[in-house]
Every structure is written in structure tokens, then in C-alpha cells.
Amino acid sequence: MFENTKCECGHQNPPDTTLCESCGKPLGEEALSDRPLEMRYDGVARRSQKKNPNLIDRVWNFFSSVKVAVVLIVITLIGATFGTIYPQENTFINFDPSYYEENYGLPGKIYYMLGLSHTYESWWFITLLVMIGASLVICSLDRVLPLYRALSKQQVRKHIQFLTRQRVTYAADLDGDDEEWTRKLGELLGKKRYRVTAEKTALLAEKNRFSRWGPYINHIGLIVFLLAVLARAIPGWQMDQYVGVREGEAVPIPETHYYVKNLDFEVEYYADDELPDRLKGTLRPKRFVTKAELYVCEANCGSTALEPVLRKVKEHDILVNDPLEYKGLKLYQFDYDTTPRLKAIRPVLTDLKSGETYGPFELSILEPEPEYEVGPYRLKLITRFLDFTVNASGEPANLSNQPNAPAFLFLIQGPDLPAEGETFFYFPIPTDRERFGQDLINGEMAERFDIRVTDMANVEFTGDVSYLNVRVDRALPYVFVGAFISLIGLVMGFYWQHRRVWLRIDDGRLTLGAHTNKNWYGLRSEVAAVLRAAGLEADPKSLDNGGRNK
Amino acid sequence: MNWLSISSGAFLAAFALYCVAFLLYVISVIGRKWNNREPAAHTRKWSGIAFVFSSLGLAAHLVFFFARWAGAGHIPTSNMYEFLTLLGMMIMIAFTILYAIYRSPLLGMFALPLTILIIAYAAVFPQEVQPLVPSLQSNWLRLHVTGAALGEAFFAVGFAAGLMYLLRVTDYNDKSAFARRSQFWLEFSLYVLVVVAGFIITVFAFRGAGYEASFLQEELSIDARGNEVMTTRTVEYQLPPIVKPHASEAVSVQPFLGLDRPLFEAPGWMNGVNAGRKFNTVIWSILSGTILYGLLRLIARKPLGAVIHPLLDGIDPDDLDEISYRSIAIGFPIFTLGGLIFAMIWAEQAWGRFWGWDPKEVWALITWLFYSAYLHLRLSRGWHGLKSSWLSVIGFLIVMFTLIGVNLIIAGLHSYAGVS
Numbered sequence: 001m002f003e004n005t006k007c008e009c010g011h012q013n014p015p016d017t018t019l020c021e022s023c024g025k026p027l028g029e030e031a032l033s034d035r036p037l038e039m040r041y042d043g044v045a046r047r048s049q050k051k052n053p054n055l056i057d058r059v060w061n062f063f064s065s066v067k068v069a070v071v072l073i074v075i076t077l078i079g080a081t082f083g084t085i086y087p088q089e090n091t092f093i094n095f096d097p098s099y100y101e102e103n104y105g106l107p108g109k110i111y112y113m114l115g116l117s118h119t120y121e122s123w124w125f126i127t128l129l130v131m132i133g134a135s136l137v138i139c140s141l142d143r144v145l146p147l148y149r150a151l152s153k154q155q156v157r158k159h160i161q162f163l164t165r166q167r168v169t170y171a172a173d174l175d176g177d178d179e180e181w182t183r184k185l186g187e188l189l190g191k192k193r194y195r196v197t198a199e200k201t202a203l204l205a206e207k208n209r210f211s212r213w214g215p216y217i218n219h220i221g222l223i224v225f226l227l228a229v230l231a232r233a234i235p236g237w238q239m240d241q242y243v244g245v246r247e248g249e250a251v252p253i254p255e256t257h258y259y260v261k262n263l264d265f266e267v268e269y270y271a272d273d274e275l276p277d278r279l280k281g282t283l284r285p286k287r288f289v290t291k292a293e294l295y296v297c298e299a300n301c302g303s304t305a306l307e308p309v310l311r312k313v314k315e316h317d318i319l320v321n322d323p324l325e326y327k328g329l330k331l332y333q334f335d336y337d338t339t340p341r342l343k344a345i346r347p348v349l350t351d352l353k354s355g356e357t358y359g360p361f362e363l364s365i366l367e368p369e370p371e372y373e374v375g376p377y378r379l380k381l382i383t384r385f386l387d388f389t390v391n392a393s394g395e396p397a398n399l400s401n402q403p404n405a406p407a408f409l410f411l412i413q414g415p416d417l418p419a420e421g422e423t424f425f426y427f428p429i430p431t432d433r434e435r436f437g438q439d440l441i442n443g444e445m446a447e448r449f450d451i452r453v454t455d456m457a458n459v460e461f462t463g464d465v466s467y468l469n470v471r472v473d474r475a476l477p478y479v480f481v482g483a484f485i486s487l488i489g490l491v492m493g494f495y496w497q498h499r500r501v502w503l504r505i506d507d508g509r510l511t512l513g514a515h516t517n518k519n520w521y522g523l524r525s526e527v528a529a530v531l532r533a534a535g536l537e538a539d540p541k542s543l544d545n546g547g548r549n550k
Numbered sequence: 551m552n553w554l555s556i557s558s559g560a561f562l563a564a565f566a567l568y569c570v571a572f573l574l575y576v577i578s579v580i581g582r583k584w585n586n587r588e589p590a591a592h593t594r595k596w597s598g599i600a601f602v603f604s605s606l607g608l609a610a611h612l613v614f615f616f617a618r619w620a621g622a623g624h625i626p627t628s629n630m631y632e633f634l635t636l637l638g639m640m641i642m643i644a645f646t647i648l649y650a651i652y653r654s655p656l657l658g659m660f661a662l663p664l665t666i667l668i669i670a671y672a673a674v675f676p677q678e679v680q681p682l683v684p685s686l687q688s689n690w691l692r693l694h695v696t697g698a699a700l701g702e703a704f705f706a707v708g709f710a711a712g713l714m715y716l717l718r719v720t721d722y723n724d725k726s727a728f729a730r731r732s733q734f735w736l737e738f739s740l741y742v743l744v745v746v747a748g749f750i751i752t753v754f755a756f757r758g759a760g761y762e763a764s765f766l767q768e769e770l771s772i773d774a775r776g777n778e779v780m781t782t783r784t785v786e787y788q789l790p791p792i793v794k795p796h797a798s799e800a801v802s803v804q805p806f807l808g809l810d811r812p813l814f815e816a817p818g819w820m821n822g823v824n825a826g827r828k829f830n831t832v833i834w835s836i837l838s839g840t841i842l843y844g845l846l847r848l849i850a851r852k853p854l855g856a857v858i859h860p861l862l863d864g865i866d867p868d869d870l871d872e873i874s875y876r877s878i879a880i881g882f883p884i885f886t887l888g889g890l891i892f893a894m895i896w897a898e899q900a901w902g903r904f905w906g907w908d909p910k911e912v913w914a915l916i917t918w919l920f921y922s923a924y925l926h927l928r929l930s931r932g933w934h935g936l937k938s939s940w941l942s943v944i945g946f947l948i949v950m951f952t953l954i955g956v957n958l959i960i961a962g963l964h965s966y967a968g969v970s
Contacts, residue, residue: 038931040929066926066929066930067930069926070923070926070927073919073922073923073926074919074923076919077916077919077920077923080912080915080916080919081912081916083907083912084909084912084913084956088907090906090907091908119907120907229905240902240903270681274681275681276676276678276679276680277678278676278678279680284681284683285683285684286681286684287684287687288684319684320684320685320687320900321684321685321687321688321899321900322899323899323902330902332900332901332902333684334902469901469902471902471903473903473904476898476904479894479904480891480894480895480904483890483891483894484891486886487883487886487887487891490882490883490886491883494879494880494882494883495880495883518876518879519872519876520872521651521652521869521872521876522651541866544868
């Protein structure tokens with residue numbers, strides 16, 4: 001199909017241009033109306049308006065639409081609300097899938113089955129974010145390039161219709177020389193910090209063009225941000241571990257060659273006179289700190305037989321809001337536990353038949369010896385539990401690696417016992433002994449032997465445990481750079497406005513048109529002020545062409 | 551005389567000044583039509599006086615803020631009372647900026663009652679200074695809260711202007727289905743504002759009468775390491791209990807109009823801190839708000855919107871639309887910085903992750919997404935004026951849900967301590 005796209009001013013426009021790229025004369029359908037002009041992107045043709053689109057064009061057209069972008073934003077917004085109905089899986093350190101049904105009944109079960117318990121990691125949510133990313137890129141490219149072309153080659157003398165159909169427009173008859181008037185008005189606009197280009201009796205005054213690039217810079221920042229967020233899925237870019245370290249101990253940090261040592265942990269509470277009445281008597285922590293040292297392991301890492309070789313690389317007092325940082329590794333104060341726990345005990349072995357008592361012997365809870373000689377008897381340690389429990393299949397197991405409920409399984413050998421020995425379970429904490437039924441487990445042996453701590457002087461407790469959250473997030477700098485670029489774009493776009501004023505004087509008749517991308521109120525007052533300064537009668541409101549984009 | 555008593559004195563002064571300024575703005579708007587005067591001169595004179603009073607109110611509010619800061623030793627932004635008074639102050643700052651640009655006394659007629667409502671609501675929460683737990687001892691947090699509040703304040707002014715637009719353009723003589731729908735929703739919006747006022751009045755009435763009831767609540771929670779913990783705590787009510795906390799027993803209930811025991815129990819899915827009490831408060835608010843609304847309707851004998859509509863005669867709706875949009879456009883970058891970027895920096899320092907999909911974070915993101923959709927829609931034909939104003943109303947609803955609703959029904963890291 002042939003289409004004549006040449007404007008009367010002689011400029012050859014690409015098809016689908018709505019305002020001549022050179023003189024601004026309305027073209028095509030735009031020429032048929034007398035409403036204020038649709039000035040978006042200065043009426044240039046965009047790639048997305050191409051005729052006979054192929055598949056790629058169709059995809060491009062889809063994502064280049066602002067309407068589609070808004071729909072994507074709204075769907076994401078609604079999708080995100082689902083994830084706030086119940087707590088998400090990631091808020092639990094030990095996640096148990098039955099949580100939802102147990103706590104919320106059938107709705108909870110459905111919630112879990114629909115995968116809403118991990119809304120923000122679900123495929124549809126990530127897809128939405130990727131689609132928003134595509135929309136950001138394509139919307140921006142589709143507009144910024146033609147807009148750049150249009151703004152960098154603006155003609156000063158515009159078509160009369162272009163001026164009278166601006167939203168802010170003015171016309172008046174002048175007395176005096178046309179060129180003199182043009183010069184005078186140009187000077188007044190210059191005082192308002194406009195860049196003025198005059199061409200005999202026509203003039204273009206423009207300011208803050210840079211604000212037009214604000215949205216695109218904002219979008220670039222958002223893309224960087226989104227890419228950084230997606231990059232966190234790259235193996236090794238992100239790590240999230242928790243370690244509990246007792247005072248005076250060093251523990252390896254999983255997934256790394258580092259060890260962290262807790263030299264000392266302190267917690268300070270608010271005194272009663274610092275608290276308001278309602279909170280008096282409560283333990284409100286004021287400050288807690290782990291004096292920590294970070295070591296790098298150079299040999300024998302993870303070996304149980306050999307001592308690891310450690311080299312200190314950093315020391316830091318870890319506070320909430322003040323992590324230890326070393327080469328991208330960050331250790332955060334997460335939690336603490338000041339409950340006293342057994343460290344070592346010195347129990348005695350009693351032969352219940354003879355009434356004879358042997359010992360005491362030193363039994364370390366955390367690092368027990370493989371064998372103990374107690375009187376004529378030999379106690380071989382078969383296994384030890386720190387936090388004893390009986391699991392679902394009825395076997396003894398550990399709940400955690402904290403000595404909350406220590407238990408020892410000994411093999412006792414000695415006089416009057418079979419040569420291969422007899423097993424004996426020992427729970428040092430009296431309530432555990434009752435709770436887990438030590439005497440029942442031991443059967444006949446319970447009538448033969450007893451192991452007991454006779455005096456509190458024979459009990460030693462461990463220090464406080466500090467829980468640290470160990471993180472690596474290599475994407476972090478990019479996340480913040482993206483956010484910062486985006487903010488710069490927003491500020492540029494919202495706190496400045498691109499204003500342009502065109503005017504031409506034809507035989508004593510002044511015609512003026514002005515355009516801005518935002519804040520018409522400000523533009524009207526500015527133009528009115530300039531006109532008044534030139535001695536022309538103009539009320540800001542009267543400049544309004546009534547042209548809302550309704 | 552110490553800093554804290556100066557602060558509470560200044561708070562009362564600010565409240566009184568705002569009320570006076572509100573009346574003055576009303577006079578400057580409706581007095582135009584009084585006879586024996588020239589409308590333009592009347593507006594100029596009275597809006598000038600009103601602006602002086604609202605600025606004095608803001609000055610007193612600033613004294614309140616800084617005196618409390620000096621007295622507490624930390625910036626007062628850490629509990630509901632402090633946050634809401636801060637939000638009120640920020641709305642006044644946003645209003646003052648927009649008033650300086652547009653000189654519209656009408657804006658004062660709508661922004662001031664909003665501020666008054668918010669700071670009166672703030673006074674419902676405990677006002678004592680609370681020492682900060684370690685995670686709140688961060689400068690980024692302070693920047694986050696102040697920045698977010700300022701951004702939201704501009705959204706609030708955008709809402710006030712949007713509401714004015716709707717009141718201006720809704721035609722109460724039009725009986726078409728479309729017009730009736732607009733009339734209904736506009737009236738509903740006004741009703742919601744009356745409910746908030748009803749809530750505040752109820753709380754202060756019962757507090758003045760010294761009403762008390764208390765319950766013992768058992769709660770099963772799961773601690774950080776996955777252990778189940780059973781805690782028992784006492785829940786104190788200051789409003790008669792229509793609804794009692796989930797899984798609780800009454801300890802003492804003062805009878806009120808024959809109501810001597812709760813009528814029903816709060817559902818278990820309400821997770822927030824003291825959800826039962828808050829739910830009870832919501833029921834009371836709706837009851838008293840509805841009664842208050844009914845009384846207003848009895849006096850006016852027509853919809854409240856139809857009472858306000860004629861006052862706005864002769865005001866260019868396009869100006870209102872522009873103010874609403876401009877306010878939101880100014881607020882958006884501030885909200886992005888304060889509500890999201892500073893929040894991410896703080897979260898990174900305190901918890902080791904810049905984003906954790908905590909409900910409050912998600913709702914801040916939803917707010918941001920909503921206003922970005924709004925700003926994009928402003929680029930399209932057909933989304934100015936009416937639709938845009940409705941969006942500014944919905945947007946503010948989302949803001950208020952993020953600030954208060956999330957704490958009411960969803961538990962999370964941001965659960966502020968506070969009664970009601």
C-alpha cells in the first residue's frame with residue numbers, strides 16, 4: 001500500500017507519524033480533530049506501531065504497551081497479597097509441612113497445597129517479575145529512541161495548527177516590529193532559565209529536557225535491581241547459615257573454610273528505672289554482643305581425628321545492626337541462649353547389691369572419654385546423645401546439638417558381669433531420668449547399678465550460646481546500585497519538568513503554544529508571567545485550552 | 551518542667567491550633583458566598599489567617615517532636631503513637647508545601663481534618679517513651695520511618711485532593727445508575743472516615759469512665775528454633791468485650807449496659823499481637839461510627855456528600871485533579887527512598903537480608919506497585935479526573951492498611967506494641 005507521508009513543509013516522515021517531525025503539523029487522523037494535540041513522544045512513529053507484524057514484532061508490541069505493563073503490575077500486586085495471608089515457609093528455620101493444616105485447618109491445607117506458602121519463590125510469581133522486566137526494557141526502548149531523535153532535531157518555526165492546538169496557547173495582535181518582539185520575549189523567557197533559539201520571528205524556548213530521561217533511567221535502575229535479585233539464584237552467590245557458638249568455643253561455619261570463635265557473650269537488660277511502669281519487671285534487652293574471632297582453616301578442616309589448623313583473620317564485636325564482615329562473609333547477631341546447661345559432671349558408680357560406691361569420675365558432657373575406669377569396673381562409652389529423644393520409628397535420636405537432655409549409653413564390664421559386658425543408659429538430669437524411664441530401659445541392670453551425682457559441687461555448667469546468622473550475598477552491591485539509579489531517575493522525572501514554549505509572529509499576530517510533560521499549573525503561571533512582563537494581558541487560567549486528556 | 555512535659559503540652563497546643571485552622575479554612579471556603587463581601591478578597595484574607603494558624607500548629611507539632619526526642623534520647627518513631635503523630639506532622643509538612651505552590655484553601659479544608667483524625671487516633675495508643683530493643687537502635691531505621699512517613703503524607707494529601715475532586719464533580723441530582731454508584735461509594739468513603747472518628751470518641755469516652763476488663767489467654771507459639779512454647783498472658787480491655795481473645799478465660803469484666811460477659815470469641819486466624827482486643831475495638835468502632843453517621847444523617851437529612859458538594863461550587867475540578875496528581879508525584883520518589891531503599895539497607899544490617907517478604911515489607915511493595923500503576927495510568931487518555939481520584943482514594947486505603955491493618959491482622963517483624 002502506498003502512503004504519502006511527506007509533509008507540506010517538505011519533510012519526509014516515517015509512516016504513522018502523527019505530528020510532522022519537522023514543523024509539527026498534525027498528520028493523519030490527528031489532522032481531522034481540533035482537540036489539543038496528543039503530544040506524547042512528540043507524535044513520532046514507534047517500532048511497536050509497525051504494520052503487518054511478524055511473531056517477534058507481536059511479542060515486542062505486547063511488551064511495549066503501557067497498558068500491558070499496568071496490568072502486569074496489578075497482577076503482581078494482587079499475587080503478592082496472597083503471600084501475606086499466612087506466614088511463609090521461609091520464616092521457619094525448621095519447616096514442618098503440617099504446620100498450615102495444624103494451625104489454620106482446611107484453609108491452611110489448601111494454602112499449602114496451592115503452593116502459596118512459598119508465593120514469592122513460585123514459578124508464576126517469578127514469571128511475573130521476569131515479564132515486568134521484559135516490559136521495562138521493551139517499553140523503554142520503544143519510546144526512548146524515537147523521543148531522543150525527535151528532541152534532538154527540533155525545528156523552531158512550527159506550523160500554526162501545532163501552536164493553536166497545544167494545551168497552553170495564546171494569540172494576540174502586537175504593535176511594533178515583529179523581530180523586536182521576538183527578541184524581547186526571548187529575553188524574558190531566558191530570564192526564566194529557558195534555553196532560547198530564535199529564528200527571525202519564530203522562537204523555541206526549552207528547559208529541563210533532561211527530566212524526560214528520568215523515567216528511562218529509573219527503568220534501567222529497576223532492570224539492574226531485578227537482574228541482581230535473579231542473580232542470587234546463581235550457585236555460590238548466596239548463602240544463609242545459622243551457627244550456635246558457646247562461649248569459649250570455636251565452630252566451623254558450614255559451606256566455608258571459616259571457623260568462628262565466641263570469646264565472650266554479654267547481654268545487658270534495661271534497669272527498672274529506665275522502663276515505663278507497664279514494662280517494669282520485664283527483661284527488656286538493651287544490648288547484646290558477641291566478642292567474636294573469625295579464623296580461616298588451613299589444614300585438617302572437618303577432620304575429627306586431627307586438630308584443624310586455624311589462622312585468625314578478623315575480630316569484631318558483633319551487635320544487632322553491626323555484623324562482622326570479612327570478604328563478603330557477614331556474621332549477624334541472630335539470637336542467644338543464656339539458659340545454663342551441663343558442661344561436665346562428676347558422678348559416682350554404686351553397686352546396689354554390695355552398697356559399695358566407686359568414684360567420683362570426671363564425665364564431660366560435650367567431650368566424653370571413650371572409656372572410664374571406676375573402681376573394679378570399666379565403663380565403655382557406646383554412644384552419647386546431647387538432646388535425647390525417641391524419634392517416630394521408636395529409635396533414640398538427637399533433637400539438636402545443644403546439651404538440653406544429655407544421655408550416655410555405657411557398656412559396663414567387671415566382676416560378676418558377663419565377659420562381653422552389660423549395657424547401661426545414664427541420664428544425668430534427674431527429670432530426664434524420669435521422663436525417659438531410665439530404670440525401665442536398663443531393666444535388671446537398674447537393680448544392680450546406679451550412677452548419680454551426689455553433690456551440686458560436682459556439676460559444672462557451660463557458658464551462654466550465641467546464635468549467629470552467616471550470610472553471603474554477592475548480588476547485594478548490584479541490588480543497591482540498581483535501587484540508587486532508579487531513585488535518581490525518579491527524582492529527575494518528578495521534580496523537574498520538561499517545558500517548551502514555541503511562538504511565531506506573522507505580520508503583527510503573535511501565536512504561542514507551550515507544552516510540558518507534568519505540572520501544567522506551573523507552566524501556565526510561568527507563561528502568563530512572561531507575557532505580563534512583556535506588557536501583554538494574560539491570566540494563567542485563560543491560557544488553558546481546556547484540553548485535558550480525557 | 552522537663553522535655554517530656556513540654557512535649558505533651560506542645561502536642562495539645564498543636565491539636566487545638568489544627569482544629570482552629572480547620573474552621574478558618576472552612577470559613578475561607580464557604581464564606582465566599584456570604585453577602586456584603588467580595589469573594590476574592592474574602593478568600594485571600596481568611597485563607598491567610600488560616601494558613602498562619604495551621605503553620606503555628608505545625609510549629610507546635612515540631613516542638614512536640616523535638617522535645618520528645620530530647621526527652622527520650624532517641625528520635626520518637628518507634629511505636630504506634632510516635633509513628634502516627636509523625637505521620638500527622640508529615641501530612642502537615644506536605645500540605646504546607648502544596649499550599650505554598652497552589653494556594654488553595656480548599657486543600658486545608660480537607661488535609662487538616664485528616665491530620666486531626668490521625669493524631670487523635672495516635673493518642674489512643676500508649677504515650678509513654680519506650681526504651682529501644684537492640685534491633686531498633688539503627689540510624690537507617692530512623693531514616694526509613696521518617697522517609698516512609700513523609701512519602702505517605704504526600705499520598706495522604708493526594709487522597710484529600712482526590713476526595714475533594716469526587717465531592718466536587720459528583721452530581722447529586724443525577725439519578726442514572728452510574729451516578730448512583732459514584733454517590734454510593736463516595737458516601738461510603740465518608741462513612742469510613744466517620745467510623746474512624748467514632749472509634750476515637752468511643753476509646754476516649756470509655757477511658758474517661760475508667761472502664762476495664764481482663765482475660766487470661768493461652769497461646770501456643772513456635773520459637774526461633776522450632777520448639778513449641780505455651781504462654782499464658784493477661785489481656786486488658788478498655789472497651790466492653792463484645793468479643794474475647796481467642797482461647798481465653800475472663801478474669802474480670804465490668805458490666806456495661808447489661809453486657810457482663812463477651813458475646814463471642816475471636817477467630818484463631820487473627821494472628822496479630824492482641825488480635826482479640828483489636829477486633830473488639832473494630833466492632834466498637836463500626837457500632838459507634840454507624841451511630842454517629844446516623845445522627846449526622848438525621849441532622850442533614852441528605853447524604854453527607856450532598857452537604858459538602860454545594861460548598862465546592864465554582865472550584866475548577868481540573869485544579870483539584872492536578873493537585874492530587876502532583877502530590878502523589880512528589881511523594882512517590884520520597885516513598886521509594888524512605889519506604890523501600892532505606893528499609894532495605896536497614897534490613898540488610900539488622901537481619902542480614904535486604905528483603906525477607908515479611909508482610910509489612912510486602913505491603914510496602916504493594917503500595918509502591920499501586921502508585922506506580924497509578925502514575926503509568928496518568929499517561930493514558932481517560933484516566934485523569936474521576937478514575938484517577940478514585941485511585942488516589944484506594945491508594946490511601948492501601949497505605950493505611952500497610953501502616954495499621956497489617957499490624958492488626960498479620961503478625962510479623964513490625965508488630966508494634968500498643969493497646970487497642
